[in-house]
Amino acid sequence: MTALTRLTIAEARAGLAKKEFSARELARAFTAAVERAKPLNAFITETPEKALEMADASDARRARGEALPLDGIPLGIKDLFCTKGILTTAGSHILDGFHPPYESTVTQKLWDAGAVCLGKLNMDEFAMGSSNTTSYYGPVESPWRRPGDNRPLVPGGSSGGSAAAVAARAVMAATGTDTGGSIRQPAGFCGIVGMKPTYGRCSRWGIVAFASSLDQAGPMTRTVRDAAIMLGVMAGHDPKDSTSAPLPVPDFEKALTGDVRGLKVGIPREYRVDGMPAEIERLWAEGVEWLKAAGAQPVEISLKMTKYALPTYYIIAPAEASSNLARYDGVRFGLRVEEGQSLDDMYEATRAAGFGAEVKRRIMIGTYVLSAGYYDAYYLKAQRVRKLIANDFKAAFEHCDVILTPTAPSAAFAIGEKSDDPIAMYLNDVFTVPVNLAGLPGLSVPAGLSSEGLPLGLQVIGRAFDEETVLRVGEVIEKAAAFTAEPAFTAG
Amino acid sequence: MLIEGKTGPWEIVIGLEVHAQVISKAKLFSGAATDFGAEPNTQVSPVDAAFPGMLPVINRFCVEQAVRTGLGLEAQINLVSVFDRKNYFYADLPAGYQISQYQRPIVGKGKITLDLPGGETREVGITRLHLEQDAGKSLHDQHPTKTYVDLNRAGVALMEIVSEPDMRSPEEAGAYLKKLRSILRYLGTCDGNMEEGSMRCDCNVSVRRPGEPYGTRCEIKNVNSVRFVMQAIEYEARRQIEVLEDGGTIRQETRLFDSGRGVTRPMRTKEHAHDYRYFPDPDLLPLVLDPAWVEEIRNSLPELPDAKKARFMREYKLSAYDAGVLAAERESADYYERVAKGRDPKQAANFVMGDLFGALNRLGVGIDRSPVSAENLGRLIDLVADGTISGRLAKDVFAAMVETGQDPATIVEERGLRQVTDTAAIEQAIDAVMAREAAKVAEYRGGKEKLFGYFVGQVMKATQGKANPAVVNDLLRKKLAG
Numbered sequence: 001m002t003a004l005t006r007l008t009i010a011e012a013r014a015g016l017a018k019k020e021f022s023a024r025e026l027a028r029a030f031t032a033a034v035e036r037a038k039p040l041n042a043f044i045t046e047t048p049e050k051a052l053e054m055a056d057a058s059d060a061r062r063a064r065g066e067a068l069p070l071d072g073i074p075l076g077i078k079d080l081f082c083t084k085g086i087l088t089t090a091g092s093h094i095l096d097g098f099h100p101p102y103e104s105t106v107t108q109k110l111w112d113a114g115a116v117c118l119g120k121l122n123m124d125e126f127a128m129g130s131s132n133t134t135s136y137y138g139p140v141e142s143p144w145r146r147p148g149d150n151r152p153l154v155p156g157g158s159s160g161g162s163a164a165a166v167a168a169r170a171v172m173a174a175t176g177t178d179t180g181g182s183i184r185q186p187a188g189f190c191g192i193v194g195m196k197p198t199y200g201r202c203s204r205w206g207i208v209a210f211a212s213s214l215d216q217a218g219p220m221t222r223t224v225r226d227a228a229i230m231l232g233v234m235a236g237h238d239p240k241d242s243t244s245a246p247l248p249v250p251d252f253e254k255a256l257t258g259d260v261r262g263l264k265v266g267i268p269r270e271y272r273v274d275g276m277p278a279e280i281e282r283l284w285a286e287g288v289e290w291l292k293a294a295g296a297q298p299v300e301i302s303l304k305m306t307k308y309a310l311p312t313y314y315i316i317a318p319a320e321a322s323s324n325l326a327r328y329d330g331v332r333f334g335l336r337v338e339e340g341q342s343l344d345d346m347y348e349a350t351r352a353a354g355f356g357a358e359v360k361r362r363i364m365i366g367t368y369v370l371s372a373g374y375y376d377a378y379y380l381k382a383q384r385v386r387k388l389i390a391n392d393f394k395a396a397f398e399h400c401d402v403i404l405t406p407t408a409p410s411a412a413f414a415i416g417e418k419s420d421d422p423i424a425m426y427l428n429d430v431f432t433v434p435v436n437l438a439g440l441p442g443l444s445v446p447a448g449l450s451s452e453g454l455p456l457g458l459q460v461i462g463r464a465f466d467e468e469t470v471l472r473v474g475e476v477i478e479k480a481a482a483f484t485a486e487p488a489f490t491a492g
Numbered sequence: 493m494l495i496e497g498k499t500g501p502w503e504i505v506i507g508l509e510v511h512a513q514v515i516s517k518a519k520l521f522s523g524a525a526t527d528f529g530a531e532p533n534t535q536v537s538p539v540d541a542a543f544p545g546m547l548p549v550i551n552r553f554c555v556e557q558a559v560r561t562g563l564g565l566e567a568q569i570n571l572v573s574v575f576d577r578k579n580y581f582y583a584d585l586p587a588g589y590q591i592s593q594y595q596r597p598i599v600g601k602g603k604i605t606l607d608l609p610g611g612e613t614r615e616v617g618i619t620r621l622h623l624e625q626d627a628g629k630s631l632h633d634q635h636p637t638k639t640y641v642d643l644n645r646a647g648v649a650l651m652e653i654v655s656e657p658d659m660r661s662p663e664e665a666g667a668y669l670k671k672l673r674s675i676l677r678y679l680g681t682c683d684g685n686m687e688e689g690s691m692r693c694d695c696n697v698s699v700r701r702p703g704e705p706y707g708t709r710c711e712i713k714n715v716n717s718v719r720f721v722m723q724a725i726e727y728e729a730r731r732q733i734e735v736l737e738d739g740g741t742i743r744q745e746t747r748l749f750d751s752g753r754g755v756t757r758p759m760r761t762k763e764h765a766h767d768y769r770y771f772p773d774p775d776l777l778p779l780v781l782d783p784a785w786v787e788e789i790r791n792s793l794p795e796l797p798d799a800k801k802a803r804f805m806r807e808y809k810l811s812a813y814d815a816g817v818l819a820a821e822r823e824s825a826d827y828y829e830r831v832a833k834g835r836d837p838k839q840a841a842n843f844v845m846g847d848l849f850g851a852l853n854r855l856g857v858g859i860d861r862s863p864v865s866a867e868n869l870g871r872l873i874d875l876v877a878d879g880t881i882s883g884r885l886a887k888d889v890f891a892a893m894v895e896t897g898q899d900p901a902t903i904v905e906e907r908g909l910r911q912v913t914d915t916a917a918i919e920q921a922i923d924a925v926m927a928r929e930a931a932k933v934a935e936y937r938g939g940k941e942k943l944f945g946y947f948v949g950q951v952m953k954a955t956q957g958k959a960n961p962a963v964v965n966d967l968l969r970k971k972l973a974g
Contacts, residue, residue: 082545095544102538104545206545212774241547242776320774323577326588327542331641343583343639370579370769379771 004029005169005492009073009226016072023072027055027116030074034118037170037491040141042161044079045087046119054116070233071114076171078162079120080127081107082206090208091125091135094328094354096335104206105238106217113233118171122161125356127182127210130428132160134358139415143168143487147453153412156186162220163190169492173221173230179214180313181432184444187220188407188457191446194220195227198465199439200245203238209324211317214436224475228252255468256475261295266400270306276409283448284406287458290480301396305389309434315369315382322366390438397463402473405431407457411450441467443474446483493661497733502699504729506665507657511650512682513690514557520625520649521548528688532642540647542586547775554649557681558598558623563790564679565618567602575776579769584628584641594770597622605798606667611812616668617656626650662722669718674797678822686717693721697728708742712756715749724749728756800825808837823859830866835873851894863897872900881911885957912958921954922971
């Protein structure tokens with residue numbers, strides 16, 4: 001039954017509907033794959049028993065003729081989503097033993113649609129990182145290798161466990177979250193599809209917060225169609241999240257018409273950054289050609305503020321994080337280190353032990369930029385620049401319908417390769433971060449291999465709440481690219 | 493008011509920050525209940541306890557209450573306001589930040605008119621009113637080495653109402669608090685109960701030579717009664733004057749009032765000065781109010797104490813003082829109006845403010861639990877007016893009403909207190925008294941006219957007070973004249 005793990009959501013949906021196999025069989029195939037995928041360290045918590053239980057319930061529903069949209073589809077959940085009664089860590093020591101008494105809105109919607117939970121996926125601590133090397137639970141290895149080189153590579157981050165598990169066929173699809181590229185960059189690195197929806201499209205309720213004005217949940221799948229199916233379930237207004245948009249959820253799958261004739265595809269000239277490998281340039285140009293061949297019309301656009309996006313992001317995101325992470329104080333849940341006599345002693349000991357180096361770095365940056373005397377120069381200015389970046393996109397979308405860019409300026413790198421240079425690490429997100437700052441939808445589609453034989457992604461950016469066009473264009477690229485390469489390691 | 497120091501007169505400058513707990517069933521950003529006195533940590537939602545992934549959602553009713561209060565303070569309502577995070581670490585502040593409003597509060601400038609003794613009034617400016625969450629409570633006295641935390645109060649909606657530094661004496665500060673409380677209670681936006689902590693006051697106090705710029709101020713935190721506020725200000729002002737007159741300088745600091753010893757003392761200095769790192773809460777969109785909704789709230793406002801006082805003076809011809817006292821509480825104003833309806837308003841005011849308030853004071857109950865209903869008090873006044881009982885007997889009947897809660901007519905009947913206007917009966921009593929007191933009658937007739945009162949008293953005594961005093965006077969004068 002190994003072949004079951006190679007199915008896409010759309011294929012499994014059809015197979016289940018035709019009773020070619022049961023949800024239980026599907027779940028069994030995947031729990032075995034999860035087991036085999038252990039060397040990747042993609043999971044923090046595995047829930048095989050729960051998976052079988054949920055699969056049985058799914059089979060029972062189907063037998064009663066009450067099958068749901070995602071019935072029996074086995075998923076992995078990034079460990080940033082609170083799951084009722086299941087350990088939720090955000091990849092951090094400080095959430096030791098935290099079993100939330102509630103279920104995040106997005107995961108609840110998935111379960112309500114019949115999906116099956118395989119477990120909680122590893123990630124950079126508090127979603128801070130681009131290589132999945134900051135997790136308290138150890139780094140995740142990408143299932144990919146450079147041919148002839150057995151050094152483990154990073155899967156990207158922060159949703160690195162999600163990307164690795166999907167690429168290794170250990171889960172059929174996974175949830176991710178994206179604050180500055182955390183879905184799209186690992187999707188690019190691992191050769192899968194990753195979608196960050198418009199800010200406000202999916203509820204943030206029950207997702208451990210990193211940077212509230214940027215965080216957004218999204219699907220990580222093997223195909224664009226699967227992303228459309230999964231997003232349709234994850235999305236929707238939630239009165240429990242004041243920033244979620246009170247808009248109806250379109251039928252995203254229906255948007256996949258394959259017809260991009262007459263669409264204008266913006267090519268931002270500022271995205272040709274210094275030091276970007278020529279092969280990424282070439283792939284980008286190839287992407288333009290594919291869309292042109294399908295009847296779309298490339299137009300050159302300008303996103304002048306692009307170069308300010310990273311510094312802006314690295315003020316706003318840490319500022320919000322420094323405040324969001326204040327609640328991890330050892331008083332009510334998670335880790336508590338009792339040293340010294342005073343409350344302050346306990347705070348210091350708990351947070352010193354509970355947070356890793358990258359989280360501490362960002363808390364300090366964030367605290368600094370919000371401090372009296374620095375607020376205006378940093379935080380306030382960053383907010384103004386953020387507005388300008390959003391205006392840039394708004395102006396560009398007067399001349400085009402979508403924007404095409406590379407997902408990241410490089411392919412995956414070896415674990416440890418960039419870890420002593422935070423700035424080099426931050427540069428990974430140079431193409432994805434502006435999209436978060438502007439709150440727009442962005443999709444990474446695997447488009448080719450680097451000269452080293454590693455996946456490279458292209459990113460499609462759309463207008464706010466126009467995921468439909470983004471997905472439609474993404475699917476056309478996917479078809480044209482015909483990306484069939486597989487990682488060295490597959491669990492199924 | 494000026495305080496005379498060793499080196500000359502000083503003026504006190506006072507500004508107050510009042511934290512008023514909003515009357516609302518649910519908290520400001522969660523659905524948890526807000527009842528006072530519940531078991532610790534039984535009214536806490538995961539939002540209040542700042543569990544990971546929890547998000548605040550504004551409670552519309554709390555916003556309405558803040559707008560209503562703003563309108564009651566004749567203040568500007570800001571149609572766009574912003575919630576900020578005020579960041580600091582403390583065990584009873586679960587999120588590590590308090591959601592408050594910093595640069596853009598929901599209510600801007602307004603005013604309060606103080607009622608001062610002698611019927612004088614004085615206006616005090618309101619700087620702003622903003623909405624914020626309360627913190628939980630740290631209990632340090634439950635265990636020798638541990639601190640317990642109760643989060644029932646965490647997240648409860650507060651209005652912080654900030655005054656201009658417009659007050660000049662402890663009495664004015666007291667009058668401000670009383671008036672503010674009165675307005676809040678009229679509006680139904682805060683119960684004003686300082687003992688239960690639903691209204692708390694921080695006092696900013698400085699002193700200066702008359703006409704000079706403001707001095708350095710000290711803030712006295714969390715004073716919990718009007719009396720203590722006045723005492724704390726009085727003490728603090730004298731302390732500052734003493735420091736200054738001894739050649740010292742005032743350090744800007746936060747102080748606490750020790751009500752047991754009647755002194756203020758500096759709060760334990762924190763090792764770290766707080767930098768609250770305010771920034772707009774990214775979990776909440778700016779609060780945008782529909783002007784039509786604000787108008788709807790404005791149109792639903794009750795008549796407020798100032799308007800009521802003015803109407804009482806106009807309609808019932810009451811003095812400013814009486815009108816102010818009666819209008820201070822909605823319940824007493826309503827009670828008074830029910831008594832006064834169709835009767836002599838002055839007499840009604842005298843009964844309510846004198847006999848009734850006195851009785852309630854002795855019983856230690858509010859007017860809402862008065863044993864004498866407004867209707868019965870009205871009937872008592874009617875009995876005096878139609879001559880059924882005398883004004884003097886009315887006091888006794890009232891006392892019986894307080895005791896039994898009965899209708900005055902029943903009391904008068906049962907106890908046979910009906911006034912005697914029958915001249916024959918009164919003449920008989922007068923004759924008896926004159927016969928008994930022949931010597932005094934002779935004295936009176938010999939010119940000692942001030943004995944008249946004595947005879948009146950004797951006749952009243954003989955009739956057990958039931959004789960109509962006017963008739964007694966009349967007949968007695970004739971008979972004594974011979």
